[in-house]
Amino acid sequence: MGGRATVVAWxxxxxxxxxxxxxxxxxxxxxxxxxxxxxQVDSGWQAGTCKEEPPESTALCSVATPDQFFKQxxxxxxxxxxxxxxxxxxxxxxxxxxxGEVATVRVDLPVGLSVNPGATEQCPLPVFESGAxxxxxxxxxxxVGESEVTTSLAGVVTPPxxxxxxVAVYNVVPVFGEAARFGLELAGKxxxxxxxxxxxxxxxxxxxxxxxxSLPEGLxxxxxxxxxxxxxxxxxxxxxxxxSTCLGEAFPWGPAGHVYSTWLLADSWKEKKEEEAGSGYVFxxxxxxxxxxxxxxxxxxxxxxxxxxxxxxxxxxxxxxTDSPAGATVAVDVPHISAAGTQDxxxxxxxxxxxxxxxGLNPSAANGLQTCTDEQFGKGTKNxxxxxxxxxxxxxxxxxxPLPEGxxxxxxxxxxxxxxxxxxxxxxxxxVDAESPRYGISVRLxxxxxxxPRTGQLTTTFAENPQVPFTSFTLSFDGGARAVLSSPPVCGxxxxxxxxxxxxxNAPATRSQDIVLTSAPGGxxxxxxxxxRPFAPAxxxxxxGTKAGAFKPVSLHITRGDGQQELKGxxxxxxxxxxxxxxxxxxxxxxxLAAAAANGGAAERTASSCPxxxxxxSASVAAGTGSAPLRIDAKVFLSGPYRGAPLSxxxxxxxxxxxxxxxxxxxxxxxxxxPVTAQIRALSDPIPHVFGGAQLSIRSVDVNIDxxxxxxxxxxxxxxxxxxxxxxxxxxxxxxxxxxxxxVSTPFQTSDxxxxxxxxxxxxxxxxxxKSTKRAQHPKFRAVLVARPGDxxxxxxxxxxxxxxxxxxxxxxxxxTRVQLAAHDCPKAAIYGYARAKTPLLDDExxxxxxxxxxxxxxxxxxxxxRGQVNVQLHGVIxxxxxxxxxxxxxxxxxxxxxxVLTMKGGKRGLLVNSxxxxxxxxxxxxxxxxxxxxxxxxxKLPLRVPACHRHGGRGKHNRD
Numbered sequence: 001m002g003g004r005a006t007v008v009a010w011x012x013x014x015x016x017x018x019x020x021x022x023x024x025x026x027x028x029x030x031x032x033x034x035x036x037x038x039x040q041v042d043s044g045w046q047a048g049t050c051k052e053e054p055p056e057s058t059a060l061c062s063v064a065t066p067d068q069f070f071k072q073x074x075x076x077x078x079x080x081x082x083x084x085x086x087x088x089x090x091x092x093x094x095x096x097x098x099x100g101e102v103a104t105v106r107v108d109l110p111v112g113l114s115v116n117p118g119a120t121e122q123c124p125l126p127v128f129e130s131g132a133x134x135x136x137x138x139x140x141x142x143x144v145g146e147s148e149v150t151t152s153l154a155g156v157v158t159p160p161x162x163x164x165x166x167v168a169v170y171n172v173v174p175v176f177g178e179a180a181r182f183g184l185e186l187a188g189k190x191x192x193x194x195x196x197x198x199x200x201x202x203x204x205x206x207x208x209x210x211x212x213x214s215l216p217e218g219l220x221x222x223x224x225x226x227x228x229x230x231x232x233x234x235x236x237x238x239x240x241x242x243x244s245t246c247l248g249e250a251f252p253w254g255p256a257g258h259v260y261s262t263w264l265l266a267d268s269w270k271e272k273k274e275e276e277a278g279s280g281y282v283f284x285x286x287x288x289x290x291x292x293x294x295x296x297x298x299x300x301x302x303x304x305x306x307x308x309x310x311x312x313x314x315x316x317x318x319x320x321x322t323d324s325p326a327g328a329t330v331a332v333d334v335p336h337i338s339a340a341g342t343q344d345x346x347x348x349x350x351x352x353x354x355x356x357x358x359x360g361l362n363p364s365a366a367n368g369l370q371t372c373t374d375e376q377f378g379k380g381t382k383n384x385x386x387x388x389x390x391x392x393x394x395x396x397x398x399x400x401x402p403l404p405e406g407x408x409x410x411x412x413x414x415x416x417x418x419x420x421x422x423x424x425x426x427x428x429x430x431x432v433d434a435e436s437p438r439y440g441i442s443v444r445l446x447x448x449x450x451x452x453p454r455t456g457q458l459t460t461t462f463a464e465n466p467q468v469p470f471t472s473f474t475l476s477f478d479g480g481a482r483a484v485l486s487s488p489p490v491c492g493x494x495x496x497x498x499x500x501x502x503x504x505x506n507a508p509a510t511r512s513q514d515i516v517l518t519s520a521p522g523g524x525x526x527x528x529x530x531x532x533r534p535f536a537p538a539x540x541x542x543x544x545g546t547k548a549g550a551f552k553p554v555s556l557h558i559t560r561g562d563g564q565q566e567l568k569g570x571x572x573x574x575x576x577x578x579x580x581x582x583x584x585x586x587x588x589x590x591x592x593l594a595a596a597a598a599n600g601g602a603a604e605r606t607a608s609s610c611p612x613x614x615x616x617x618s619a620s621v622a623a624g625t626g627s628a629p630l631r632i633d634a635k636v637f638l639s640g641p642y643r644g645a646p647l648s649x650x651x652x653x654x655x656x657x658x659x660x661x662x663x664x665x666x667x668x669x670x671x672x673x674x675p676v677t678a679q680i681r682a683l684s685d686p687i688p689h690v691f692g693g694a695q696l697s698i699r700s701v702d703v704n705i706d707x708x709x710x711x712x713x714x715x716x717x718x719x720x721x722x723x724x725x726x727x728x729x730x731x732x733x734x735x736x737x738x739x740x741x742x743x744v745s746t747p748f749q750t751s752d753x754x755x756x757x758x759x760x761x762x763x764x765x766x767x768x769x770x771k772s773t774k775r776a777q778h779p780k781f782r783a784v785l786v787a788r789p790g791d792x793x794x795x796x797x798x799x800x801x802x803x804x805x806x807x808x809x810x811x812x813x814x815x816x817t818r819v820q821l822a823a824h825d826c827p828k829a830a831i832y833g834y835a836r837a838k839t840p841l842l843d844d845e846x847x848x849x850x851x852x853x854x855x856x857x858x859x860x861x862x863x864x865x866x867r868g869q870v871n872v873q874l875h876g877v878i879x880x881x882x883x884x885x886x887x888x889x890x891x892x893x894x895x896x897x898x899x900x901v902l903t904m905k906g907g908k909r910g911l912l913v914n915s916x917x918x919x920x921x922x923x924x925x926x927x928x929x930x931x932x933x934x935x936x937x938x939x940x941k942l943p944l945r946v947p948a949c950h951r952h953g954g955r956g957k958h959n960r961d
Contacts, residue, residue: 044084044085044087044291045083045084045085045264045291045292045293046062046063046081046082046083046293047080047081047082047083047107047262047264047293048061048062048063048069048070048080048081048262048293048295048299049069049070049077049079049080049113049232049240049242050068050069050070050077050078050079050080050081051068051069051070051077051078051079052068052078052079053068053078053079053081053229060227061079061081062083063293063296064296066295066296066297066299069295069296069299070232070242071299071300071301071302071303072242072301072302072303072343073242073243073244073245073246073301073302073303073304073307073343073504074241074242074243074244074307074308074343074344074345074346074504075241075242075303075342075343075344076232076233076237076238076239076240076241076242076340076341076342076344077232077233077240077242078231078232078233079229079230079231079232080115080229080230080232080240081227081228081229081230082107082226082227082228082262082264083225083226083227083228084105084225084226084264084266085224085225086098086099086100086102086223086224086225087099088152088224096152096224097152098152098223098224100268100269100270101211101213101223101268101269101270102211102223102266102268102269103210103211103213103267103268103269103271103272104208104209104210104211104266104267104272104283104284105208105209105211105226105264105265105266106206106207106208106209106264106265106266106283106284106287107206107207107208107209107262107263107264108198108204108205108206108262108263108264108265108290109204109205109206109262110204110243110260110261110262111202111203111204111243111245111467112204112242112243112244112245112347112467112503113204113205113240113241113242113243114205114238114240114241114469115180115195115205115230115239115240116238116239116240116241117171117174117179117180117181117182117195119234119235119236119237119238119239120141120142120144120171120234120235120236120239121139121140121141121142121171121235122139122142122171122172122173123135123138123139123142123170123171123172123173123183124139124172124173125172125173125175125181127139128170128172128183128190129190131185132167132168132170132183132184132185132190133185135168135170135172135183136168136170139170141234141235142170142171142172143168143169143170143171143231143234144169144170144171144182144230144231144234144235144239145168145169145182145228145229145230145231145234146166146167146168146169146228146229147166147167147169147184147191147226147227147228147229148165148166148225148226148227148228148229149165149166149167149186149223149225149226150165150223150224150225150226151165151223151224152224165186165187167184167185167186168184169182169183169184169193169228169230170182170183170184171234172192174194174195174439176437176438177437177438177439177440178194178195178196178439178440179195179196179197179205179439179440179441180194180195180196180207180439181193181194181195182195182207186212189212191209191210191211191212192209192210193207193208193209193228194207194208194209194210195207196208196440197439197440197441199382199441199442199443199444200380200381200382201380202466203443203466203467203468208284211223213269233340236339236340237339237340237341238339238340238344241344241469242301243260243301243467243503244307244344244345244346244347244467244502244503244504245301245467245503245504245505246300246301246304246504246505260294260295260300260301261292261293261294261295262292262293263290263291263292263293264290264291264293265283265284265287265288265290265291266287267281267283267284267286267287271283271286271287303343304504304505304506305506306343307343307345307346307502307504307506308337308343308344308345308346309334309345309346309500309502309504309506309509310334310335310345310509311332311333311334311348311498311500311509311511312332312333312334312511313330313331313332313353313496313497313498313511313512313513314329314330314331314332314333314513315328315329315330315331315355315496315513315515316328316329317359317485317487317488317515317517318477318479318483318487319479319487319517320517320518320519321487321517321518321519321520321521321522321526321563322487322488322489322490322491322517322519322520322521322526322527322563323486323487323488323489323520323521323562323563323625323697324486324487324521324562324563324625324626325362325364325479325480325481325482325483325485325486325487325625325626326359326362326477326479326483326485326486326487327476327477327478327479327480327483327485328355328359328476328477328483328485329474329475329476329477330353330474330475330477331472331473331474331475332348332351332353332472332473332474332498332500333471333472333473334347334348334469334470334471334472334500335471336400336469336471344469345469345502346502346503346504346506347465347466347467347468347469347470347502347503348465348470348500348501348502348503349463349464349465349467349501349502349503350461350462350463350464350465350499350500350501351461351462351465351473351498351499351500351501352459352460352461352498352499352500352501353459353460353496353497353498354457354458354459354496354497354498354499355457355458355459355485355496356457356488356492356494356495356496356515357455357456357457357488357494358456358457358486358488358489358490358494358695359457359458359485359486359487359488359494359496359515360451360456360457360458360485360486360690360693360694360695361428361451361456361458361484361485361486361693361694361695362482362483362484362485362486362624362625362626362695362697363623363624363629363630363657363694363695363696363697364481364482364483364623364624364625364626364628364629364630365393365482365483365484365624365658366624366630366657366658366659366660367482367628367630367658368390368482368658369390369391369393369414369482369658369659370388370390370391370414370658370659371391371413371414371415371416371417371659371660372387372388372391372413372414372415372416372431373416374415374416376388377413377415377431377433377444377446378444379431379444379445379446380444382442385411385433385442385444387411387413387431387433391413391414392411392412392413392478393412393413393414393430393477393478393484394411394412394475394476394477394478394484395409395410395411395412395475395476396408396409396410396411396412396432396433396434396473396474396475396476397409397434397472397473397474397476398434398443398470398472398473398474399470399471399472399474400468400469400470400471405438406436406438407434407436407472408434408435408436408441408443409434409435409436410432410433410434410435410442410443411433412430412431412432412433412475412476412477413430413431413432413433414428414429414430414431414484414659415428415429415430415431415446416429416659417429417659417660417661420600420661420662420663420692422450422451422452422453422662422692422693422694423450423451423452423453423693424448424450425448425449425450425461426448427449427451427660427662427692427693428448428449428451428660428693429446429447429448429449430446430447430449430460430475431444431445431446431447432444432445432446432447432462432475443466445462445465446462447460447461447462448460448461448463449461450693451692451693451694452690452693453690453692453693454690454734455690455734456689456690456693456694456695458485458693467503480626481626481627481628482626482628483626486624486625486695486697487517487625488515488517489527489530489533489563490517490526490527490528490529490530490532490533491516491517491518491526491527491528492514492515492516492517493514493515493516494514494515494516494517495512495513495514495515496512496513496514496515497510497511497512498510498511498512520563521561521562521563521625522561522562522563526563527563529731530565530729530730530731530732530733531730531731531738531740533563533564533565533728533729534563534564534565535560535564535565535726535728535729535730535740535742536564536742537558537559537560537564537567537726537728537742537744538557538558538559538560539557539558539726539744539745539746540555540556540557540746541554541555541556541557541572541574541722541746542554542555542575542722542746542748543555543578543711543713543748544706545713546713546748546749546750546751547713547750547751547752548713548714548715548716548717548750548751548752548753548755548756548792548933549712549713549714549715549750549756549790549792549793550712550713551581551708551709551710551711551712551713552711552712552713553617553704553705553706553710553711554574554578554704554705554711555702555703555704555705556570556701556702556703556704557700557701557702557703558570558700558701558702558726559699559700560698560699560700561699562625562626562697562699564728565728565729565730565733565740566687566689566696566697566698566728566729566733567687567689567698567701567726567727567728568686568687568689568727568728568729568730568733568739569683569684569685569686569687569726569727569739570669570682570683570684570687570724570726570727571681571682571683571684571724571725571726571727572681572682572722572723572724572725572744573674573679573680573681573682573722573723573724574679574680574681574682574722575679575714575720575721575722575748576677576678576679576714576716576720576893576894577712577713577714577715577716577720577793577893577894577895577932578679578680578711578712578713578714578720578722578748579678579680579711579712579841579894579895580616580680580705580710580711580712580841581709581710581711581712581840581841582638582647582841582842582843582869583840583841583842583843584843585613585614585616585638585707585710586611586613586614586638587614587638587639587640587647588609588610588611588614588637588638588639588650589639589640590639590640592609592610592611593609593610593639593650593652593666593668595609596608596609596610596650596652596664596666597663597664597665597666598663598664599663599664600661600663600664601654601655601656601661601662601663601664602654602656602661604652604654604664605654605656608635608637608652609652610635610637610639610650610652614637614638614639615635615636615637615707616636616637616638616649616705616707616710617635617636617703617704617705617706617707618633618634618635618636618703618704618706619633619634619635619636619651619653619701619702619703619704620632620633620634620700620701620702621634621653621696621698621700621701621702622698622699622700622701623657623696623697623698623699624696624697624699625697629697629699629700630657630658632653632654632655632656632657633653634651634652634653634654634665635651635652636649636650636651636652636703636705637649637650637652638650639668642668642670643668643670643683644670644672645670645671645672645673645683646671646672646673646869646870646871647671647673647869647870648668648669648670648671649668649669649671649682650666650667650668650669651665651666651667651668651669651703652664652665652666653665653666653667655691655692657694660692660694662691662692662693662694663691663692665688665691667684667685667687667688668684668685669682669683669684669685670682670683670684673870673871673872675871675872675873676873676875676891676893677891677893677894678870678872678893678894678895679893681724682724686727686736686739687701689729689733712841712896713750714750714894714932715750715753715756715791715792715793715894715931715932715933716750716753716795716894716932716933717749717750717753717754717932717933717934718749719747719748719749720747720748720749720750721745721746721747721748722745722746722748723743723744723745723746724743724744724745725741725742725743725744726741726742726744727739727740727741727742728740728741728742753792753933754933754934756790756791756792756931756933756935757788757790757791757792757935758791758792758929758931758933758935758936758937759788759791759937760785760786760787760788760791760794760929760937761785761786761787762783762784762785762786762799762927762929762939762942763783763784763942763943763945764781764782764783764784764799764801764925764942764943764944764945765781765782765783765784765944765945765946765947766779766780766781766782766805766912766918766944766945766946766948767779767780767781767782767906767947767948768780768906768907768948769948770948772906772914772948773914773917773918773919773946773948773949774914774917774918775914775915775916775917776913776914777913777914778808778811778906778907778908778910778911778912778913778914779906779910779912779914779918779946779948780903780904780905780906780907780910781805781833781903781904781906781910781912782901782902782903782904783799783900783901783902784899784900784901784902785797785897785899785900785901786898786899787896787897787898787899789840789896789898791931792931792932792933792935793892793893793894793895793896793897793931793932794892794897794929794930794931794932795890795891795892795894795930795931795932796888796889796890796891796892796929796930797888797889797890797892797929797930798886798887798888798889798890798927798928798929799886799887799925799926799927799928799942800881800884800885800886800887800925800926800928801884801885801886801887801912801925801944802884802923802924802925802944803883803884803915803923804914804915804916804918804923804944805885805912805913805914805915805923805944806885806912806913806914806915807859807878807880807885807911807912807913808910808911808912808913809859811908811909811910811911811913812852812860812911813829814827814829814830814852815830815851815852815853815854815860816830816851816852816853816854816863817853817854818853818854821851821853821863826849826851826865830851830852830853831849831850831851832850832851832852832904832905832909832911833849833850833902833903833904833905834847834848834849834850834903835847835848835849835850835864835866835874835900835901835902835903836848836866836900836901837866837872837897837899837900837901838897838898838899838900839895839896839897839898840896840898841895841896842868842869842870843869844868844869845868846866846867846868846869846870846871846872847866847867847868848864848865848866848867848871849865850862850863850864850865850902850903850904851863851865852911853875855877855878857877857878857879858879859878859879859880860878861875861876861877861878862875862876862877862878862887863875863876864876864889864902872893874889874892875889875890875891876888876889877890884926885912894932918946918948918949919946919948919949922943922944923943923944923946924940924941924942924943924944925942925943925944926938926939926940926941926942927939927942
């Protein structure tokens, strides 16, 4: 039969023909083949749908009468027939002798042709078994056609004509597990057409006929011919419906020109008995080849352009609250016309459903989730679905009017990941299994869920769907704390869209629905726009212990509630003196970080791309809406310069969520060091709110910098604060310019600060030959500061030079302006000395020039520009006090310095000039230091050593080296 879409109960596909393994029987051994090249009315195997049949016409509908074929696509033909002739010999005379007894006939209908047992009244099987005529009496509407059986006359040499038996065919209630059953009675023997659906392949309909052995002689002997004619408009007029596809397109299951073919397989009682004896022959697998009955040229379907198709989309988010777990229900309905003389709706070839932006995958669902493999799902097989229970994420219901005893129902499973490209549709897949044990059908579909890697918007595609007239297809996802979806973040309208492509080849239908939510999570009014969402995260950043000057881990904690803006960034400045010991720690290189970002999450978790020696801490992120967010662990590595900062942290998160491996997230945190205070400003990259297509909904971030002897507490005793801003998604979480900012701060104060000692040692010297000691000469000056380990750090340093040293302003030729300093472009001529500093926090010392800097004071300032792994600038104010030169360095960073050496040039570039002969008498400086913890150290007679006086016989120990 050439035709139309299958009953949902049968949901269609072409028969898979397998070669026989052992004793091979061939259909051609018993059935006379049809000859499409030379069509005859009695051609051995034919099938088709017709608009005329005797007595309406003078000829039987056949390949010889293409004008009698029914051509309307998705129409309801008046007649449908199948006809086969058993191979036979002729003679003597008109006697036709079959080569064997037909035992089983297998007919596979074209994909999309629907024989709808629900269109008519059905006769109960017990009534039929009591006598087929009783169906005609008690259930007259169950008659759906007639079967004309021609038999040979056994033992009669020259009969005038072969006997013809014409019997009614009834629509019988199928037994459990059977899709349909049609019955007829031949001389008291029941013959059934047992309907089924090829649901392991393309869901085409088929039926198997079991022919009784050795029909009684009163009937006429062996079956020679059979012509089965169905009344296509039986019942409500939709008993037969032709497919919605039109010839000419190449379809997945076969070349164009074969999509409307009907196929036949048969065997004889000889083969059947061999099968029962265990010969290895199995019908229909062993019965090949299959005979094809294509529609004849000129009988191709027509009126394709007028096939109706009017689907609708319905989405219930499963919650009235924004930004919450959503047990959503997505329903697609396709109305089907059930009236004779009209075209039915096209079946759906492809369905693409896009959820609103913001209604994304919920990481909370990954807790305890498993996935189902393709082998466990068994699409394309008749193996039982063996998906683990923990892979279930929802349920499915497929309804169709032809199913008189309810819809197909089943489960929706998370399918195994096959890609790390979220847009491919293979990273997230859903397996849909809808079953009807009553009709022996399992509909197995695979949905590919594409996720926009930037916004997380989800589009699910079910492609190349079975050609079946479903009236509704409903997916209901599980709700609760582990729901796979989250509701949109604003009240709405949140628009969902569907693009539905019909099998007719006509234009797709676009449908949309707005989802409106009414409350915020936990109650209250919901935000109407993204910008209206609140953003007030909790924040804490401080050492885990308060002891001053001690190495203590530093912890950072951020939390945000459901309904608040996405956490997009961190920009905080640590309290003064909160610093880290970089000595001995290698950086995680840019190449290693690039390798991590390209790595799978599982692989990165097993073997970090960054070296273990660069590990400084750990992090943990809680992601997902609802009360059971998913916790994901990360590692924090020290890395090099980034975004203009001298160093950085790299938070490397293997994004493995339950059974999903989304890759590895690398978020860099630039660590800027204030050159004046040495305070650390931590500025993160924008934190992704979508990764791997999943909407992260980050609820909390915990960072613990806990490498041994790495983070160091201040030595200051006063109240301190770590402060800055946290960025929210604002009006557009994909646009940095649209982010919001929320100020945060954490107070902190050390303990045992007063117990720290303070005994730095300072020595000052003048260098040069004997001549440099004379009045009006310019000796080189050097100051050396040595600090004890464990002492409080210096907060202010003041040194007043003796009367013997004046500032020679005539030697001040060039100074560095503040603008030049800010641009790191001080002229070389502004360099009047050099300095170097050694700190236990760094492997290498810091060193750099000493500039004279423009100032608001009468004299220029001194600027010590120390450069190295980090850059530090010491700002000294030069002034006069009681006719003496005084230099004050303030502020001094609260960091430990073991040794500091300041050297000022002498000679033509020397700033200090002798007011007298230095060797005549001792010179003393005045030292006044203050520690970060408030302790003071003063020395009124700090010797200014002049080695040249000692080498040339100068007097006094004060001049000795």
